[in-house]
Amino acid sequence: xxxxxWRLLRDTTHVLMEGTPRGMDVDTVCKAMLDIEGVVDxxxxxxxxxxxxxxxxSAHVVAAGEPTLRDAQGTADRIRATLGxxxxxxxxxxxxxxxxxxxxxxxxxxDDPEDPPQAARQPTGRGxxx
Numbered sequence: 001x002x003x004x005x006w007r008l009l010r011d012t013t014h015v016l017m018e019g020t021p022r023g024m025d026v027d028t029v030c031k032a033m034l035d036i037e038g039v040v041d042x043x044x045x046x047x048x049x050x051x052x053x054x055x056x057x058s059a060h061v062v063a064a065g066e067p068t069l070r071d072a073q074g075t076a077d078r079i080r081a082t083l084g085x086x087x088x089x090x091x092x093x094x095x096x097x098x099x100x101x102x103x104x105x106x107x108x109x110x111d112d113p114e115d116p117p118q119a120a121r122q123p124t125g126r127g128x129x130x
Contacts, residue, residue, distance in 0.1 A: 021047060021055040024087060032086055033061065038075040040064045040099060050091060057083065058093040065099060072096045 026047055033042045041062035050056050063075050076094050083089040 021049050024055060029057070029083065029087060029089075032082060033059070033079055036075070036078050036082055038064050038067065038071070038078070044095075054091060055087070055089055056091040056093075057089050058095075060095045060097055062097045062099055067098065 024047060026045060029047060030042050030045055033039055033045075039061055043060050043062075045057070045059040047055065047057050061075070061079065063072050067075065076096060079094060080090075080092055083092060
């Protein structure tokens with residue numbers, strides 16, 4: 001009984017603290033997304049549990065070139081299918097971006113939003129935020 005109570009408390013705390021789903025590696029998920037046709041970058045990637053058995057993902061995905069809305073939707077559909085098959089992720093929130101809109105601040109795949117890329121930390125000299 002004591003062990004069951006401990007497990008329940010541990011699992012509940014993990015969900016409430018929005019911990020990464022057990023057995024799921026953020027870098028592995030990111031690499032799987034980068035392997036999808038039409039994806040050139042992934043950043044602001046977050047994995048957490050909505051419930052003990054319901055993992056969720058949100059991410060910004062940079063699409064190759066200047067895709068049409070239909071092309072971008074196709075990329076999102078491929079991401080959803082791949083992550084569903086490989087990781088059991090079915091609750092996804094994706095923000096699709098175009099390469100031309102993100103060229104001002106170079107990123108590396110799966111940048112941590114709390115640790116921006118070196119180029120983003122440099123002052124621009126234009127009086128605004130870096």
